[in-house]
Amino acid sequence: KAGVTQTPRYLIKTRGQQVTLSCSPISGHRSVSWYQQTPGQGLQFLFEYFSETQRNKGNFPGRFSGRQFSNSRSEMNVSTLELGDSALYLCASSFYSSSYEQYFGPGTRLTVT
Amino acid sequence: GESVGLHLPTLSVQEGDNSIINCAYSNSASDYFIWYKQESGKGPQFIIDIRSNMDKRQGQRVTVLLNKTVKHLSLQIAATQPGDSAVYFCAEKPNTGNQFYFGTGTSLTVIP
Numbered sequence: 001k002a003g004v005t006q007t008p009r010y011l012i013k014t015r016g017q018q019v020t021l022s023c024s025p026i027s028g029h030r031s032v033s034w035y036q037q038t039p040g041q042g043l044q045f046l047f048e049y050f051s052e053t054q055r056n057k058g059n060f061p062g063r064f065s066g067r068q069f070s071n072s073r074s075e076m077n078v079s080t081l082e083l084g085d086s087a088l089y090l091c092a093s094s095f096y097s098s099s100y101e102q103y104f105g106p107g108t109r110l111t112v113t
Numbered sequence: 114g115e116s117v118g119l120h121l122p123t124l125s126v127q128e129g130d131n132s133i134i135n136c137a138y139s140n141s142a143s144d145y146f147i148w149y150k151q152e153s154g155k156g157p158q159f160i161i162d163i164r165s166n167m168d169k170r171q172g173q174r175v176t177v178l179l180n181k182t183v184k185h186l187s188l189q190i191a192a193t194q195p196g197d198s199a200v201y202f203c204a205e206k207p208n209t210g211n212q213f214y215f216g217t218g219t220s221l222t223v224i225p
Contacts, residue, residue, distance in 0.1 A: 004156070035215075039217070040217065041217065042202060042215045042216055042217035042218060043157070043202070043204075043215035044215070045212050045213065045214075048211075055211075056211050056212060058212065090156050090157070092156075097211075098211035100145060100147070100162070100206070101159070102159075103159075104156030104157045104158070105156050106154065106155050106156050107156055
């Protein structure tokens with residue numbers, strides 16, 4: 001069974017731009033969670049989508065948004081990029097919502113200059 | 114928010130020795146804990162978990178110990194191998210809400 005895939009793997013953007021990241025979960029998984037990982041803060045939860053609905057949301061500004069499609073693939077969008085948004089963005093999929101058993105993708109490394 | 118911290122940011126051990134990685138958590142209401150391993154260029158990988166009604170859980174070459182009195186979690190790796198070199202971090206889940214809180218990680222280097 002294929003694992004969680006994320007595209008692109010690396011991205012360089014300029015302050016003020018917007019970016020869209022994509023995550024394809026493991027086949028059959030309906031929950032996708034997004035995390036931001038930085039050296040100083042570790043993994044921080046952004047939001048979770050289950051069956052195309054946002055189920056949980058972390059403490060991030062409204063510039064961070066997401067959506068999930070009927071095939072469970074999910075996208076995350078960050079508008080008006082700031083230097084502090086530079087991070088590794090990870091998605092994790094699971095069969096159930098808020099499941100303890102999450103499988104992480106390799107992440108998208110976003111650099112904002 | 115929650116505070117999950119690791120005592121040491123880096124740890125170097127000789128191949129074949131045992132490794133101990135520590136984690137402190139702040140919420141006494143947390144009832145579930147996970148240790149993850151993250152290799153360079155990869156996402157976190159589940160290693161072992163433990164619920165708050167347990168003090169110890171063993172896996173293959175790994176043992177997690179939970180001390181609820183001092184809110185401390187540790188991961189022990191037996192006979193550490195070069196393939197164990199990675200960043201290890203713990204995550205806790207309070208018994209209210211659905212969110213996990215993650216530590217920043219300890220980088221383990223195994224010296225051949």
